[in-house]
Amino acid sequence: MxxxxxxxxxxxxxxxxxxxxxxxxxxxxxxxxxxxxxxxxxxxxxxxxxxxxxxxxxxxxxxxxxxxxxxxxxxxxxxxxxxxxxxxxxxxxxxxxxxxxxxxxxxxxxxxxxxxxxxxxxxxxxxxxxxxNEPMAVARHGANRCNPKPGDKVVVFGAGPVGLGATLAFKSLGAGHVVVVDILARRLDKALQIGADAVVNSTEENVVERLIELHGEGEAMWPGKAGTDIYLDAAGAPAVVNTALAAAKRHATLGVVGVHKEQVPIDFVNIMSNEITVTGSMGYPDEIFEVTKDLVENWEKYALxxxxxxxxxxxxxxxxxxxxxxxxxxxxxxxx
CATH class of the missing domain: 3.90.180.10 (Medium-chain alcohol dehydrogenases, catalytic domain)
Incomplete structure (x- = not known):
């Protein structure tokens, strides 16, 4: 063979x-x-x-x-x-x-x-x-690591396969509103087709301002924060981390599933004062067949x-x- x-x-x-x-x-x-x-x-x-x-x-x-x-x-x-x-x-x-x-x-x-x-x-x-099934298990683990609660307001950065899979995962886990951010219009169109509630093209719109419009203002040490509960970086770009932390309210969660190829400076005063949770995600310790049921039930969406x-x-x-x-x-x- x-x-x-x-x-x-x-x-x-x-x-x-x-x-x-x-x-x-x-x-x-x-x-x-x-x-x-x-x-x-x-x-x-x-x-x-x-x-x-x-x-x-x-x-x-x-x-x-x-x-x-x-x-x-x-x-x-x-x-x-x-x-x-x-x-x-x-x-x-x-x-x-x-x-x-x-x-x-x-x-x-x-x-x-x-x-x-x-x-x-x-x-x-x-x-x-x-x-x-395998890459969707990676996406599912990324969503699980953020510990979403029913009704949470979520933003996923990156509308590649893992980002789209995470969007489906968050919806399956009961998220109330999921926004997808990317720089490619065709990927954002696909995000809407699979069930994202809104999309943002970061080359054309101010992401923080748009999130405030969509999710309201969030309580924080400083004004101008979004009401978003969970930010998932599925893009692996420094700008994503910077944007998410600039928008994050008190007790928000930033999950990182995208692979970063360079170091990203982080303002820890912001993380401390707003008690932001930052969590990483790698592989799929328990999700490889957890995701299979959803894949089977919603295969037409996954096919996109x-x-x-x-x-x-x-x-x-x-x-x-x-x-x-x-x-x-x-x-x-x-x-x-």
């Missing part, structure tokens, strides 16, 4: 490898779709993930069809459609420095346990939507997050497309 592999800095190849042989505790999954993540571009640029630099299999957003079920595995049958937890693999995180990657014809799930390493989904869910689907034999072109800023939202590889 073939697997997309980082073989040198800036280089990926479709390598021929032996198809894995499942044991009695394993399942073998025929890949049907796998999303491309922003981290894939990072792994390619640095030549792979230690200790597998020079030979790092890619792909950690998998969905597929069960091709073989080991005798000791329960709750799944050949032909079932499944989504997979990349972090549960005993040989290392799938597509993130582990021994296997999901941008491959087949994926071996070792020590397979339903609800821990994989979950079965209905057959009517499109494969490209099923492949969103996918901007491009490309066949596996064009995976090199797809990786390049996904790494080009502002051109694509979520790129998903599909398999014959």
């Amino acid at each position: 073939k697997v997309s592999t980082v073989t040198a800095p800036g280089t990926t190849e479709l390598l021929d490898v032996e198809q894995p042989q499942p044991g009695p505790a394993d399942i073998l999954v025929r890949m049907r779709a796998c999303g491309i993540c922003g981290s894939d571009a990072l792994y390619i640029s640095i030549g792979g993930v230690p200790p597998r630099q020079g030979c790092t299999p890619l792909g950690h957003e998998p969905a597929g069809e069960v091709a073989h079920v080991g005798a000791e595995v329960n709750g799944v049958s050949v032909g079932d459609h499944v989504v997979i937890n990349p972090m549960a693999a005993p040989s290392g995180i799938i597509g993130n420095g582990g021994a296997t990657g999901a941008l491959a014809d087949y994926l071996l799930i070792e020590n397979a346990v339903r609800g821990l390493s994989f979950e079965v989904i209905p057959d009517h869910i499109p494969w490209e939507v099923a492949a969103l 997050i996918v901007s491009h689907t490309m066949p596996f034999d064009k995976v090199g072109d797809a990786l390049e497309l996904a790494a080009t800023p502002g051109v694509a939202d979520k790129v998903v590889i599909t398999f014959p």
Whole structure:
């Protein structure tokens, strides 16, 4: 079979490898779709993930069809459609420095346990939507880390896949009003389509003033703060942190799920005096299959997050497309 592999800095190849042989505790999954993540571009640029630099299999957003079920595995049958937890693999995180990657014809799930390493989904869910399960779990964890309460007023910065997923998560968790901020009009249009209550183009509007219009004024040590309860940075830009803290009222929460590539100076006097909570978010300790139910129930909305689907034999072109800023939202590889 073939697997997309980082073989040198800036280089990926479709390598021929032996198809894995499942044991009695394993399942073998025929890949049907796998999303491309922003981290894939990072792994390619640095030549792979230690200790597998020079030979790092890619792909950690998998969905597929069960091709073989080991005798000791329960709750799944050949032909079932499944989504997979990349972090549960005993040989290392799938597509993130582990021994296997999901941008491959087949994926071996070792020590397979339903609800821990994989979950079965209905057959009517499109494969490209099923492949969103992993990044939507990242978004769900980001929302959960902010501890939203029913009725909370929320703003999500960044209308990429994780930001849109977080918007859906906040709505699912009972947020009363969700605003999405971005610099691209087409992404803001998509945010409205999936259910955002309002959007702000930060290149055209003053974000703080607009939030005050939408959420009212909030109590704070100094005037001019918005009534927003939760700010989620899904963009990873210093301007987002600065804007959120400039707007934040007393007891507001700032969550950070976007990856920052440079340090951001923070005014701690503001954080102290207004008792602002700042919380980070990484991965999905508990959300990988928590999000699956919502994905299945609202798959038509989640489907809007996918901007491009490309066949596996064009995976090199797809990786390049996904790494080009502002051109694509979520790129998903599909398999014959």
